[in-house]
Amino acid sequence: MDGADEDRADAWFHALSDRTRRDILRRVLAGEHSVSTLAASYDMSFAAVQKHVAVLEKAGLLTKRRQGREALASGDVAAVRSLGGMLAELESLWRGRISRIDELIATPETHTQQTPTPPHTQKD
Amino acid sequence: MDGADEDRADAWFHALSDRTRRDILRRVLAGEHSVSTLAASYDMSFAAVQKHVAVLEKAGLLTKRRQGREALASGDVAAVRSLGGMLAELESLWRGRISRIDELIATPETHTQQTPTPPHTQKD
DNA sequence: ATAATATACAACCGAATGGTTGTACGTTGT
DNA sequence: ACAACGTACAACCATTCGGTTGTATATTAT
Numbered sequence: 001m002d003g004a005d006e007d008r009a010d011a012w013f014h015a016l017s018d019r020t021r022r023d024i025l026r027r028v029l030a031g032e033h034s035v036s037t038l039a040a041s042y043d044m045s046f047a048a049v050q051k052h053v054a055v056l057e058k059a060g061l062l063t064k065r066r067q068g069r070e071a072l073a074s075g076d077v078a079a080v081r082s083l084g085g086m087l088a089e090l091e092s093l094w095r096g097r098i099s100r101i102d103e104l105i106a107t108p109e110t111h112t113q114q115t116p117t118p119p120h121t122q123k124d
Numbered sequence: 125m126d127g128a129d130e131d132r133a134d135a136w137f138h139a140l141s142d143r144t145r146r147d148i149l150r151r152v153l154a155g156e157h158s159v160s161t162l163a164a165s166y167d168m169s170f171a172a173v174q175k176h177v178a179v180l181e182k183a184g185l186l187t188k189r190r191q192g193r194e195a196l197a198s199g200d201v202a203a204v205r206s207l208g209g210m211l212a213e214l215e216s217l218w219r220g221r222i223s224r225i226d227e228l229i230a231t232p233e234t235h236t237q238q239t240p241t242p243p244h245t246q247k248d
Numbered sequence: 249a250t251a252a253t254a255t256a257c258a259a260c261c262g263a264a265t266g267g268t269t270g271t272a273c274g275t276t277g278t
Numbered sequence: 279a280c281a282a283c284g285t286a287c288a289a290c291c292a293t294t295c296g297g298t299t300g301t302a303t304a305t306t307a308t
Contacts, residue, residue: 006143013141018266019130022137029218036284048267050285055265069275069284077218080211087208094153094201142296160254172297174256193254193305 008060012083015059020044021052028062029075035064038073132184136207139183144168145176152186153199159188162197 015021020042027033027041039049053073056062061079065072139145144166151157151165163173177197180186185203189196 006146009146010141010143013137013146014265017134017137017141019134020266022130022133026214026217029214029221031221031224034284039284044266045268046285047269047287050287051266066285071285075214075218077215080214080218084208084211084215087204087211090150090153090199090204091201091208093150094199094204097153097155100155138295144296158254163254168296169298170255171257171299175296178256190255195255 008082009086011059012061012079015055015061016083018052018055020049021056024049024052024073025056025061025075028056028073029077029080032065032072032074034070034072036070132206133210135183136185136203139179139185140207142176142179144173145180148173148176148197149180149185149199152180152197153201153204156189156196156198158194158196160194 016025023041024038027038035050035053036046038053039046042049053062053064057064057073059079060076062073062075065074140149147165148162151162159174159177160170162177163170166173177186177188181188181197183203184200186197186199189198
């Protein structure tokens with residue numbers, strides 16, 4: 001179950017690691033666009049843009065709908081929100097560290113040497 | 125100025141697109157860890173982990189501090205926050221679309237054909 | 249002094265990435 | 279009917295990625 005989450009995160013972050021794909025996502029979040037309309041905006045082949053759209057689609061950041069000969073792409077804001085949630089989790093880890101440091105400051109006699117974090121708290 | 129932002133975003137998202145790097149970032153956000161302590165947690169060579177740390181460092185998600193023979197790595201929560209801000213921007217684009225659709229629903233006589241978005245608003 | 253530890257970095261390798269061109273096929277317009 | 283359009287996909291290519299091993303160097307412990 002959590003391995004699948006990591007798979008999703010892999011796909012999300014990878015999809016967003018390319019500036020063309022981020023730009024495409026911005027456009028399709030703002031409104032539906034056909035793949036060729038999108039392709040007209042970039043200095044690369046239609047096939048290249050098509051592949052970028054496919055990466056975003058596979059990552060679940062975008063959905064495609066067929067209308068006649070056109071493929072209309074639309075951004076999925078729910079996925080963007082989930083991604084934001086992951087970042088929030090990272091921030092909460094950091095807050096945990098801060099409160100731990102506060103503890104140490106609050107009880108200065110407990111430790112002789114300044115060891116802000118226990119040297120290594122390996123899980124296993 | 126905005127090209128540099130895109131460079132930063134490229135580095136951020138790329139750095140986070142690997143699950144080992146995300147895990148490393150979680151640990152160093154929660155507290156300082158030496159590179160070898162981190163390396164002990166993963167089923168790969170020290171050099172591999174070292175490279176992952178280097179990617180995170182280059183992306184500005186992590187800083188290293190030298191203490192004796194150890195390199196202590198620490199997560200940078202400000203970068204994580206900036207990343208969260210980018211996601212929020214994407215969400216705001218989506219909200220813009222919704223309000224545009226609301227407009228269309230509110231004034232159904234204004235448009236003869238259903239053209240939810242202007243066909244292509246190329247930037248240049 | 250010597251051995252063990254922690255890091256740094258280069259060289260290499262297979263797989264994936266981001267681009268290209270070419271071909272095929274359904275849809276739309278004349 | 280036929281040409282043009284929009285899409286899909288395969289094959290190819292250079293570069294990057296994620297891993298390896300090996301070597302070098304500085305620090306710490308015996």
